[in-house]
Amino acid sequence: MKINNNTLVTSFNSSTLFQGSQDMVSIELPLILLSFSFSTVLLTALLFFLFVKNKSKPIGNKSKLPLPPGPKPWPIVGNLPEMLSNKPISQWIHNLMDEMNTEIACIRLGKVHVITVTSPELGREFLKKQDAIFSSRPICMAADLASNGYLSVALVPSGEQWKKMRRILASEVLSQAKHRWLQGKRDEEADNLVRYVYNQCKITMEGGVVNVRIATQHYCGNVIRKMIFGKRFFGKGMEDGGPGVEEEEHVAGLFTILRYLYAFGISDYLPCLRGFDIDGHVKIMKKALGTVRKYHDPEIDQRIGQWTEGSKKEKEDLLDVLITLKDIDGRPVLSAEEIKAQIVELMIATVDNPSNGVEWALAEMINQPQTIEKAIEELDRVVGKERLVQESDLPHLNYVKACAREAFRLHPFAPFNVPHVSLADTTVAGYFIPKGSHVLLSRPGLGRNPRVWEEPLKFKPERHLKDAGSEVGLSDPELKMFSFSTGRRGCAGVTLGSTMTAILLARLLQGFTWKFPPCVSSVDLREAQTDHSLAHPLLALAQPRLGENLYIAA
Structure with a gap:
């Protein structure tokens, strides 16, 4: 199947794309330098040095087939100069695909071919x-740190x-x-959510x-901590059932880790720079992981000791x-280190989708x-x-789940999935896809693809109710x-994530009326x-709509 490059796949705003030319290096590079911060100037100077020192043939294509369309790469450094001068990088990539009218693109960063996709078929x-x-994962500074040296599952290469x-x-x-x-344990946290609100x-x-963001994020944090x-x-919490200082710090650390996983760090594409924290990602990740493990590791070490001593x-x-x-x-x-690494991964995999989806x-x-x-x-x-909604009710709440599914479609938390790496x-x-390519599926590109969805930018839960009698699910194997x-490399926690999302939204809707603040x-x-979270946390006026006894008993 060939995807036509003239297919319009996203409605993102276009931005000016810097197109380099190998025979114009002496003219174009000084212009780039003028627009960079001091640290970026130093990096660009180093890249220019590498280019001059290693001036040679471009990386060859082993196949007669073309690579997917994309910007012309510089020798050695690929499209890193364009990446550095167009932030946020995910928006630049989407704008680039929009300008090129393509559902698949190839952007070379260093020696890595990054393949981005917005087509369900592809x-x-x-x-x-x-x-x-495509079942492996890239070697990546942030993933290395988060997985404690690749000891967990989701972030680890094959x-x-x-x-x-x-x-x-x-x-x-994560078995049934x-x-x-x-x-x-999940029921206890659903009850605590109702009491807190x-x-x-x-x-x-x-x-x-x-503050709906606080309610949703800390419900998710509470559930996975309890499980x-x-x-x-970790501390005493608040008397009203809300998070204490410890829980606020813990959840903030988890979301920081999520934002810097696979965040296009320079050293991930130029291995010779791995000793330098040029973009500051290492410092941020280490601080966030230190915060999270400050709470995790003593609990784990104490529990191991309890089992060891009987x-x-x-x-x-x-x-x-x-x-x-x-x-x-x-x-x-x-080992203790494997347990610690896997628990960090379970935490970060649980808090983002349900909380972001329900807030949206x-x-x-x-x-x-x-x-x-x-x-x-x-x-x-x-x-x-006369009673609070329970997990056993969820199969019969198709409209509530359609609202959650529509939020997942229109408002994914992350711009891309965790990268897949080609093994051959x-x-x-x-198109030719070289071994070692990083494949990124665009979450908004898929969910907002106008070729697939009518009125793709409109929140319309009814679109998910077309199959009468069938239960609405929150995942889509058709992508x-x-x-x-x-x-x-599919998510092993689909059942948990879907259940948490649906019960969170159902409890908030059943328990309270929601309106604009004054x-x-x-x-x-x-x-x-x-x-792709809301730019500002959702603040909404809530009123109880059930009998007082249900809130007190929860």
């Missing part, structure tokens, strides 16, 4: 049909460590049996203004499960009150007002939107520049 070619070839950790995660941590085993809005008859460590708070005998949470895994000779399957869903729904009315009608019909030369849609990955006529739906 996404399926990469992640389903040729899944085995190999024995990945196979070992994937097997453990699928069978011992473990999901059922841990339901009570109720305490924010019960003060006056008009209700109270709630792993058996506790909601003072703990029953498994109560996922940390106990990981510690007590034994091989056929009775030896621990996982509620923001869009407040701007379209008829969507809230439809969701409330469904909740009152399926659940009623191959061909996709008539018309990208909520959870698929294939060998003196506000609409929710500002602008996106942040660093990711």
Whole structure:
């Protein structure tokens, strides 16, 4: 299948693209230098030195087929100068694809071919049909730090460590049996969420203004802390059920790690610079990881000690499960360092999608009150007002889940999926994809593709209800939107992530009415520049809509 380069795939704004030419180096490079910060000037000077020193033939194409379309690369450094002068980088890439009218592009950064995709058909070619070839991960500074030297599963290149950790995660941590085993802990946090929001809005008859971002992010943090460590708070928390200083610091650290994973660090594409923290990513990542591990590691070390000395005998949470895994000779399957690395990864994989999706869903729904009315009608019909919605109700709440699915489609948290690396030369849609290429599927590019979706920029939950009688799911294996990955590197936590998202939105909608705060006529739906979260946290006026006994008993 060949994707025509004239297909318009995204509505991102265009920006001026710097096009380098090898025979104009002496003219163009000084112009670039004038626009860079001091640190970027030094880097550009170093790149120019490398270019002069290593002036040679461009990297060859082993195939007679063309590479996907893209900007003409400089020798040695590829398109790094353009990348440095166009930030945020994800927006530059999307603008570039928009200008070129293509659903697949090739941008060379150093010696790495970065293949970006906004086509569901091509996404399926990469992640389903040729899944085995694209099943590895890149060597990356941030991933190395976050995975404690590639000891976890999602961030680790293909190999024995990945196979070992994937097997453990699928069978011992995120299996259906473990999901059922841990339901009570999730229920406790859904109840705590209702109490917390109720305490924010019960003060006056008009209700109270709630910071929805705090509510959603810390619900997610509470759930995964309870599932792993058996506790909601590292400290005492707040009397109203909200996060304490420790939890605020912990969640902020997790989101910082997420923002700098695969953030196009210079040294990831020029290995000779790996000893230099030119863009400051190493410092930021180390600080965030230090914050997170400050809370994790003492808990893990103490628990290992309890099992070793025999003072703990029953498994109560996922940390106990990981510690007590034994091989056929009775030896621990996982080292302490592997457990610590995997727990960081579980944390960062859990907090972003549900919290971001529900905040966006509620923001869009407040701007379209008829969507809230439809969701409330469904909740009152399926659940009623005499009890709180439970996980067992979710299969019957298709409209609520359609609202969450639509938020995932239109407002993904991250611009791209975790990169897939090709293990061999191959061909996709008539293009040559070299071994070692980094394949990035654009989350907004897929979800907002006008060739696939009618009115792609409109929040319209009804679009997901076309198949009468079928249950609405939050994942899409056809990759018309990208909520959870698929294939060998697919997300093992689809069930957990979907359940957390749906119950979070259902509890907020069932328990409270949501309106604009005083003196506000609409929710500002602008996106942040660093990711696709709301530019400003959602503040909304909430009023209890159930009997007081339900909030007190929760």
